[in-house]
Amino acid sequence: MSDEYTTLIEQIRHHDRLYYEHDAPEITDGQYDALLNRLRALEAANPALIRADSPTQKVGGRVADGFAKSVHGVPMLSLGNAFAPEDFAEFCARIRRFLALEDTALRFIAEPKIDGLSVNLLYENGRFIRGATRGDGTAGEDITHNLLTLPDLPRRLAAPCPARIEIRGEVFMTRADFLAFRATQEAALAEREARRARGEKLGSAVQVPVNARNAAAGSLRQLDAAITAARPLKLFAYAMGEGSETPAATHGEWLDVLRRWGFRVNPLSTALDEAEAPDFQSRIAAERAGLDYEIDGVVYKLDRLDWQARLGFAGREPRWAIAWKFPAEQATTRLLAIGIQGGRTGALTPRAVMEPVFVGGVTVTHATLHNEDEIARKEVRIGDTVVLQRAGDVIPQIIGPVLEKRPADAQPFVFPTLCPACGSHAVRAGDDVVRRCTGGLICPAQTVERLKHFVSRRAMDIEGFGEERIELLHARGWLLAPADIFTLHERRAELEALEGWGRLSVTKLLDAIATARMPPLERFIFALGIRRIGEQNAKLLARHYHSLAEWRVKMEAARIIGSEAREELGVIQGIGPAIAQELVDFFDEQRNVAALDALCAHVAPADAPVADAVSALAGKTIVFTGTLEKLSRQEAEARAESLGAKVTKSVSKKTDIVVVGADAGSKAAKAAELGVQVATEAEFRAMAGLV
Ligand code: IVH
Numbered sequence: 001m002s003d004e005y006t007t008l009i010e011q012i013r014h015h016d017r018l019y020y021e022h023d024a025p026e027i028t029d030g031q032y033d034a035l036l037n038r039l040r041a042l043e044a045a046n047p048a049l050i051r052a053d054s055p056t057q058k059v060g061g062r063v064a065d066g067f068a069k070s071v072h073g074v075p076m077l078s079l080g081n082a083f084a085p086e087d088f089a090e091f092c093a094r095i096r097r098f099l100a101l102e103d104t105a106l107r108f109i110a111e112p113k114i115d116g117l118s119v120n121l122l123y124e125n126g127r128f129i130r131g132a133t134r135g136d137g138t139a140g141e142d143i144t145h146n147l148l149t150l151p152d153l154p155r156r157l158a159a160p161c162p163a164r165i166e167i168r169g170e171v172f173m174t175r176a177d178f179l180a181f182r183a184t185q186e187a188a189l190a191e192r193e194a195r196r197a198r199g200e201k202l203g204s205a206v207q208v209p210v211n212a213r214n215a216a217a218g219s220l221r222q223l224d225a226a227i228t229a230a231r232p233l234k235l236f237a238y239a240m241g242e243g244s245e246t247p248a249a250t251h252g253e254w255l256d257v258l259r260r261w262g263f264r265v266n267p268l269s270t271a272l273d274e275a276e277a278p279d280f281q282s283r284i285a286a287e288r289a290g291l292d293y294e295i296d297g298v299v300y301k302l303d304r305l306d307w308q309a310r311l312g313f314a315g316r317e318p319r320w321a322i323a324w325k326f327p328a329e330q331a332t333t334r335l336l337a338i339g340i341q342g343g344r345t346g347a348l349t350p351r352a353v354m355e356p357v358f359v360g361g362v363t364v365t366h367a368t369l370h371n372e373d374e375i376a377r378k379e380v381r382i383g384d385t386v387v388l389q390r391a392g393d394v395i396p397q398i399i400g401p402v403l404e405k406r407p408a409d410a411q412p413f414v415f416p417t418l419c420p421a422c423g424s425h426a427v428r429a430g431d432d433v434v435r436r437c438t439g440g441l442i443c444p445a446q447t448v449e450r451l452k453h454f455v456s457r458r459a460m461d462i463e464g465f466g467e468e469r470i471e472l473l474h475a476r477g478w479l480l481a482p483a484d485i486f487t488l489h490e491r492r493a494e495l496e497a498l499e500g501w502g503r504l505s506v507t508k509l510l511d512a513i514a515t516a517r518m519p520p521l522e523r524f525i526f527a528l529g530i531r532r533i534g535e536q537n538a539k540l541l542a543r544h545y546h547s548l549a550e551w552r553v554k555m556e557a558a559r560i561i562g563s564e565a566r567e568e569l570g571v572i573q574g575i576g577p578a579i580a581q582e583l584v585d586f587f588d589e590q591r592n593v594a595a596l597d598a599l600c601a602h603v604a605p606a607d608a609p610v611a612d613a614v615s616a617l618a619g620k621t622i623v624f625t626g627t628l629e630k631l632s633r634q635e636a637e638a639r640a641e642s643l644g645a646k647v648t649k650s651v652s653k654k655t656d657i658v659v660v661g662a663d664a665g666s667k668a669a670k671a672a673e674l675g676v677q678v679a680t681e682a683e684f685r686a687m688a689g690l691v
Contacts, residue, residue, distance in 0.1 A: 005049070008039045012055045036514070056515055066223045067141035070132035072120050073166050073242025077137055077316045079299060079323040085278045088300070091322045092274045095302065098311055098319060100632045107303040109251045110280050111238055111269045113323050115294040115361075116172030117217045119147065120241055124164050126157040133220065136457055137316065146220050147171075149229035154262040161261065166241030169263070171216050174292045177232035178212035185209065211361040212294050237263035238299075250303045271303060277324070285326055294361070297325035310690075312638055315536045328389040331364075332402060333357035335386045338369065338413045342421050342445030344453050345531050346436040350375060350415070352386070352398055360390030367396040371433045372415040381410035421445030441591050447481075448474050450529045454482045458535060459527035462516045464509035472498070481595050482527075485513055486602035517603050521548055524605035528596070532582045540574045542608040544646065548600070555587045571648040573637065616687045618644035620656040623671075626664030628681050631690070639688050651676060659684040 012035050015027060036055065043050045050056070053068070082088045092106050120140065122130045131147035133140035147153055150171070157165075173181065189206045196202060209215035219231035237258045240246070248254035252271050259265050268287075272280055277300060284298050302308055302320040311319035337353040350369040357364055367388060369375050380386055384401040415435060419426045424439035437443050451470050455462040462485070473479035478491060488495065488510065495506045519527070522542035526535050533541070545551035557565035558580070569580045586592050622645045628636055636659070637647045651658055651670040658671035659679050671678050679687070 070142040071139040080317040082324040112295040113297040114170040116170040145225040146228040152235040157261040162244045165243040168239040169237035329360040331359035344449035383410035483598035521605040615643040625667035626661030628661040
């Protein structure tokens, strides 16, 4: 297929450029779709030959935006938060438990947490090859051309350096640069408005950034690198991603290596013992206002890299680092109204509407009030002046009313007992603080929220479906269930006729939909929006069942209490009884099954990869029993799972290995009885590659 395949890719790229960059298409949409469909057909017939740079492989819309997708060598994850000394102490205690350390004091490197944009920089044989944004953590946008304009970015790394290494850091704008930049943008905007008033030609749009972070983000995501070059961007390096070798034994040494290679490393980065952290935190908080860049906390990273490697990650967060955030910024404003928002699981959340106020770097008009008990506890009334708080990327919160300023006509809020969207009863079950709409699948608010979740970045990742668009398409009756997304192309003409849509954006959207048909299984399961099945649980399910077909068969079977499938579900590490019940409830509802069937006519999720087959533990079912000496139980289990093993709690015929520690009880006996392989802790460590 290769000749036709290569030619097709080139043709499609050529037409993409004409269409998106030059706005001068040479072929009709129908002809373009025919090319793309032919390419998809070839790829479906020869999946092994699919090129990473094929137009079908670009995540929706990003081709159109002009940025290619760039997959990170190892994922770029986030950080857990601490807000108080107790949180930090608990973090240290967790590390000690995991590593089975007694009273050893932990050594950390503390680094100010820069409020910018994280980037991943790939170097091969000392040369800068590629740079990308964080994106969804797994893949970001290739912004190499823009990063090359940064004076802080070393093009070459002096030897010795690993053959291949990813370096991570934060791109930011200093406060002074931001203020100057904002002033020029404001002037440009005023000039543009004046031209508009005179009826003159306008030229390109002008954006006035609200804060330094947005200014840095906007500057990095420019198609024209000349624009980025003119923006005053800086880069602090602070971490390593993938590497063919690790050029240091501690994080502190690693920062030295980065300095030697010519990276800017935050000069406030400091090595300290855990007991010194609270003082350091206060010191940096005091210096914060005087710094020339925005920070929102301090990141504490365990200094020893071998310990970092053993600790690994829990979900999306490393166990060896934490972001200790500064207290949130506060402001006062007036509470104008309280609205009710329906969520995808029926939860009704009160939402405050306020007079706009600038706090924590942005203008805020809405805040969550959590639930009706919170409103009662805080005693806020409509018309009150309220204290509002916002920290970093967290949703703004109302702290409480300023009672001295309460007007005589301030109104207490009465929580509705009927769902404002569908009129169904809204009830609180047992001691649930949340009032929920009982309308289920008939409630339009729930449907719309489920659709928003379905297309969201971490789920099906279909770009071009803003919240308003979903609401509009739903209101028109064109989008009532997720499966309808995949027949939207039949309404192309109607979509293009909608105000503010147009051919270009409809093409982008339909393209994004077409490329979303083969999501990884875990993202598909997450997208279904089953209660309690967040990203982490979806991943556990995908890893355990591997294929959509297998998962569905087993879920249907698990509806029967006492069935083998139910038992299997019960022993997946991390899936407790409450989660299992939610899955069973979901599959008990025929309308859910019908919606899933409808979806499966259009979507073919990719099977979850079988973990590292070279490991002796891959695919094995393991039970740990007794006390391990050198490893905590948690570390042993995490390690086994990362090597592709299934960790279960009880010994059965299906168990492959029982790892027996000190004082093992009946499980060791059961293993012997069933003839299951028994391993000592040392043997397990050998199998798991732990020395
Ligand atoms: S380390 C797994 N160090 O904070 C380690 N992150 O919430 C992850 N950030 O996406 C990153 N300054 O954008 C690290 N000195 C620092 C940082 C830092 C800012 C940002 C970064 C990351 C986010 C995590």
